[in-house]
Amino acid sequence: MEQELIEGAEIVALFCRLNVNRKIALPIRSSEMGLLILVVKTPTPITPVSAADFFKVKKPMITTMVNALVKRGYLEKVPSVTDKRSFTLKATAKAVTLVDETYVEYLKTMSLLQQELGTNFQPFLALLDQANQILLTEKD
Numbered sequence: 452m453e454q455e456l457i458e459g460a461e462i463v464a465l466f467c468r469l470n471v472n473r474k475i476a477l478p479i480r481s482s483e484m485g486l487l488i489l490v491v492k493t494p495t496p497i498t499p500v501s502a503a504d505f506f507k508v509k510k511p512m513i514t515t516m517v518n519a520l521v522k523r524g525y526l527e528k529v530p531s532v533t534d535k536r537s538f539t540l541k542a543t544a545k546a547v548t549l550v551d552e553t554y555v556e557y558l559k560t561m562s563l564l565q566q567e568l569g570t571n572f573q574p575f576l577a578l579l580d581q582a583n584q585i586l587l588t589e590k591d
Contacts, residue, residue, distance in 0.1 A: 475556055478549070479523065483516050484557060487525060487542065491550040496529075496539035507587060525549065 477484055489505060490497050499517055503510040517540065520526040525546040531537040542550070555562075565572045 470560055475553065477553060479520070479525070480516075483520055483525075484549075484553070486513070486516050487520065487546050487550055488554065488557065490526065490540045491542045491547055498537065498539050502540070507583075520546070 475481070475484075479487070485506065486502060489502060499510055499513045502517075503513045506513070517526060517528070521528060525543055527541045527543060528538040529541045531539070564575070568575055
């Protein structure tokens with residue numbers, strides 16, 4: 452039983468390293484790229500709160516990314532007309548170009564897994580989602 456846990460931990464750690472340490476030529480951090488993809492590809496307006504909910508992180512982490520992306524010219528803050536304290540995120544032309552140019556490369560690992568796992572891809576994602584939900588519940 453303990454050996455199974457050790458092997459499982461090694462398998463998960465290797466998967467995470469292989470996925471996180473991919474070399475993609477991005478002018479921004481990978482997490483910031485994820486936020487840009489969300490803003491560019493989602494048809495409804497994204498707020499920092501909705502982004503934090505989507506990524507399952509705290510709002511201050513999103514605020515830090517938003518500030519960096521605004522400073523670099525990738526995002527704009529669009530004030531809410533109903534609540535002056537709130538705003539939505541708008542991708543600039545620079546952000547749209549970056550997402551368009553790198554989107555396929557950014558999803559390359561998932562595309563490879565989908566291709567190679569075939570019919571096992573959806574069960575793989577379902578198990579990962581279930582594992583994430585368990586860990587998120589434990590985290591809270």
